[in-house]
Amino acid sequence: MILSRILTCAALGLALASCGGGGERDISGARQVLPTIGSSGGALSNVQAKKLFGVKSGPSRQSSAAFGSYAKGCMAGGAQLPETGPTWQAMRLSRNRNWAHPETIDFVKKLSAFAATQPGWEGLYVGDMSQPRGGPMLTGHRSHQIGLDADIWMLPPKSLNLSQKQRENISSISMRKSRGAYVNSSWTAAHHNILKAAAKDPRTARIFVFPGAKVQMCADENGDRSWLNKIRPWYGHHYHFHVRLKCPKGASGCVNQSPPHAGDGCADARKWQRDILNPPPPKPKDPNAKPKPPRRELLLADLPAQCKAVLEN
Secondary structure: OHHHHHHHHHOOOOOOOOOOOOOHHHHHOOOOOOOEOHHHHHHHOOOEHHHHHOOOOOOOOOOOEEEEEOOEEEEEOOEEOOOEEOOEEEOOHHHOOEEEOHHHHHHHHHHHHHHOOOOOOOOEEEOOOEOOOOOOOOOOOOOOOOOOEEEEEOOOOOOOOOOHHHHHHOOOOOOEEHHHOEEOOOOOHHHHHHHHHHHHOOOEEEEEEOHHHHHHHHHHOOOOOHHHHHEEEOOOOOOEEEEEEOOOOOOOOEOOOOOOOOOOOHHHHHHHHHHHHOOOOOOOOOOOOOOOOOOOOOEHHHOEOOHHHHHHO
C-alpha cells in the first residue's frame, strides 16, 4: 500500500498557486520519490497536510532541518525573521509566514543590508517565506514548504516603521508592461542590482521573476553574466521576486532541484517574450484524450517520513 502511495505521489504535478501559477515543473522543483509517512501517521494519515501544518503557530522543538522537496516537505526547528530589523520589514504578519531555515533568514538579512545601499531603498519588504513548520499552506503557494523559499517585494521601502495594520493594507507595485513582455517605468537599476546580488550568493539555486525583467537584465548586464543563469523567467512574479536556496551543505533528507541548463538563459527569456507578444497557436485537442483529474491535495501520508516528528514535536 505504501509503495502504491509513493508511486501515486510521484505522478502528481505540483504547481505554485498564488506565487505565479501554471507550468508546474520549474517553480515546484523536480518530482521526487521519497520514503513517506504512509500509514504510520495513524488516524491523521489521510488528513490534508495543510490542515495540520497550517494551524501550527510555532516551530518544532528540533534542530533546524529541511526535509523533502520544495513542494512536498516540511521544516524542523524553523527560525523566525524578526518582524522588523535595521534593513527589513516582514509583511502580512497575520499569515505567520515569516519563518524559514536559518540559512534563509541569514540570506534575507544580508540581501536587505545590500538593498539599503541602493538609491531610494531603505532595505527590503519581505513577503511570504514559510509556515513555522513548513509544509503545505492553507492558502496559496505549492512550494515554500521546506524553509528555503522567500518572496521579496518589488516595492522600494521608503519607511521601515510600518505598523502591523499598514503591513496588511499596503501593496507592492507591478514592474511589468505588455503582459510581462517588458518592464515598466517603475523598474530601476536598483532592481537589477538587488536581483544580481541575490543571484550571486552561492546559496541561491534560482530566482523567479517575470520574463520581461529577465530580458531587461540580459540587455543591461555588461560584466560577468554567469549569475543570469539563476534568474528564471516565470509566470506572474512582477510584484515580487522569489528566491529559492539550495539545500544546506550536508543536509540529509533535503532534495535539491536540478540545476538550470548551462548558459545565461537569455535566449530562453527572449522566446518567452516573443510568445507573450505573439502567442503561438494552441495545439490541436485530441478528441480521445481523457480529461486530467483535478490535482489532489497532499495528505499527511504523502509527506516525507521525517515530517511526522516535525508535526508532533
